[in-house]
Amino acid sequence: MNTKSMFRHRLLRAAAISATAMLAASPAHAAEARRPVAVAPAAETPDIPATLDLQTAITYALDKSFAIRQARERIREQEGLIVEIKSRALPNASLNSGYTVTDRELGKDSQAPNAGTRDSEYWSIALEVRQTLYSGGGVRNALDAQKLARESALLELEGVINTALLDVRTRFYNVLFSREQTKVQEENVRLLREQLQTAKNRFEAGASSKFEVLRAEVAVANAQPNLIRARNGYRIAIDELRQAIGYSNPRTESVRKLPEFVGTLDFKPVSYDLQDVLSQARANRPELKRLEKLELAREAGVKVARSAYQPDLAVVGGYQLRKNNFSNRFNESLDGWSIGLQSNWAIFDGRATAGRVAQARSQLNQAKLLTSETTLAVEVEVRRAHSSLQEAAELAESATKVVEQAEEALRLADARYAAGTATQLDVLEARVSLTDSRNNQLQANYSHNVAVAALRKSIGAADPFVIKP
Numbered sequence: 403m404n405t406k407s408m409f410r411h412r413l414l415r416a417a418a419i420s421a422t423a424m425l426a427a428s429p430a431h432a433a434e435a436r437r438p439v440a441v442a443p444a445a446e447t448p449d450i451p452a453t454l455d456l457q458t459a460i461t462y463a464l465d466k467s468f469a470i471r472q473a474r475e476r477i478r479e480q481e482g483l484i485v486e487i488k489s490r491a492l493p494n495a496s497l498n499s500g501y502t503v504t505d506r507e508l509g510k511d512s513q514a515p516n517a518g519t520r521d522s523e524y525w526s527i528a529l530e531v532r533q534t535l536y537s538g539g540g541v542r543n544a545l546d547a548q549k550l551a552r553e554s555a556l557l558e559l560e561g562v563i564n565t566a567l568l569d570v571r572t573r574f575y576n577v578l579f580s581r582e583q584t585k586v587q588e589e590n591v592r593l594l595r596e597q598l599q600t601a602k603n604r605f606e607a608g609a610s611s612k613f614e615v616l617r618a619e620v621a622v623a624n625a626q627p628n629l630i631r632a633r634n635g636y637r638i639a640i641d642e643l644r645q646a647i648g649y650s651n652p653r654t655e656s657v658r659k660l661p662e663f664v665g666t667l668d669f670k671p672v673s674y675d676l677q678d679v680l681s682q683a684r685a686n687r688p689e690l691k692r693l694e695k696l697e698l699a700r701e702a703g704v705k706v707a708r709s710a711y712q713p714d715l716a717v718v719g720g721y722q723l724r725k726n727n728f729s730n731r732f733n734e735s736l737d738g739w740s741i742g743l744q745s746n747w748a749i750f751d752g753r754a755t756a757g758r759v760a761q762a763r764s765q766l767n768q769a770k771l772l773t774s775e776t777t778l779a780v781e782v783e784v785r786r787a788h789s790s791l792q793e794a795a796e797l798a799e800s801a802t803k804v805v806e807q808a809e810e811a812l813r814l815a816d817a818r819y820a821a822g823t824a825t826q827l828d829v830l831e832a833r834v835s836l837t838d839s840r841n842n843q844l845q846a847n848y849s850h851n852v853a854v855a856a857l858r859k860s861i862g863a864a865d866p867f868v869i870k871p
Contacts, residue, residue, distance in 0.1 A: 466648035526724035538712025547702035557692035686862030700766035713747035794850035801843035
């Protein structure tokens with residue numbers, strides 16, 4: 403078999419495959435395709451751990467957070483667009499085939515042999531390859547724009563990770579805060595019950611009146627709502643943390659199971675200079691870097707739009723096998739190759755290109771304005787975070803001193819009450835003051851930890867438990 407016959411054979415085989423694909427699209431094959439297909443079961447969500455610390459929660463969120471996973475998918479979308487645009491610079495091959503039958507009545511006026519005496523058939527198979535040689539810079543600039551868009555998607559992912567992990571930290575701190583607040587309320591109720599028992603003992607001994615017992619009972623009853631609200635807040639904080647890290651486990655045995663949360667809300671003073679954090683934010687915030695990439699992409703978009711003013715040039719070649727007009731026999735078909743150049747230059751397109759260029763320039767200007775607006779918003783965010791950190795640090799320092807004073811006041815009130823030189827009301831007021839002081843300290847420590855995390859996020863610093871992507 404010579405080379406020409408081999409090429410003809412391969413061309414026919416490709417046409418047969420194309421025909422098979424057309425048959426697969428028929429209703430019968432479509433019904434077959436709609437039959438249920440066995441799908442591999444998704445990976446099971448891990449069981450609730452016995453203990454959970456902040457680092458474990460952040461590590462889990464990096465893999466399971468829905469916001470982070472969506473940002474990763476947007477990167478894959480940009481990679482697909484890059485592949486699509488690259489295809490314009492690569493050779494494109496297509497196989498075209500056709501078959502027609504013409505009624506003999508339509509061929510009666512033809513000069514061909516046997517015209518009008520039998521049905522006329524025509525078929526052809528053609529393989530065409532096209533390679534763009536010049537497009538006015540449109541393909542190159544479009545590819546540059548998509549590469550910049552992918553880089554901006556990576557920076558968007560970095561920003562999403564920072565925001566998501568700040569949310570995880572805040573939710574985890576909220577769990578610790580709610581847990582400690584519950585302990586404070588439980589301790590308060592316990593102490594008040596001890597005070598009630600002391601009042602009953604004194605009443606039975608004849609050292610106090612029934613009024614002191616009633617007042618102690620009222621104090622215990624009034625403390626119960628705060629304890630109930632604290633426990634409910636703890637449960638809600640846990641569910642909010644579960645949502646933040648993307649944890650979902652619908653198994654029945656896991657509904658009431660809770661891990662032991664490891665961590666404390668300690669106050670560790672830190673100091674940041676306002677000018678330094680503003681400079682770091684301008685240099686490191688992924689949102690600003692992303693907008694810079696988008697500006698460059700918009701500039702490339704202007705060049706893509708202007709490329710329509712230029713002609714395009716492509717080389718086109720192919721191989722065709724078609725029926726002989728004077729014979730229906732396959733072995734007498736005609737075949738051969740062709741190659742040539744194709745060019746197109748829109749001399750006047752009704753100013754469509756001018757309109758696209760104007761749109762691209764407007765998009766570039768919008769990107770620049772958005773960069774300026776976002777820069778200002780970032781500066782305000784940093785200033786607010788810095789101010790909140792200062793406030794939280796001052797409150798935490800003050801709350802620590804107040805707790806020490808309230809504990810000493812309660813100790814003195816208990817001692818004086820035992821000696822008979824203080825009233826029960828003095829002791830109850832001292833206990834209430836201590837409970838309020840402890841709650842204020844917890845709130846201040848919580849606010850300080852959150853403020854530190856918020857300031858780090860505002861300047862574009864990665865979470866301490868995460869390697870910067």
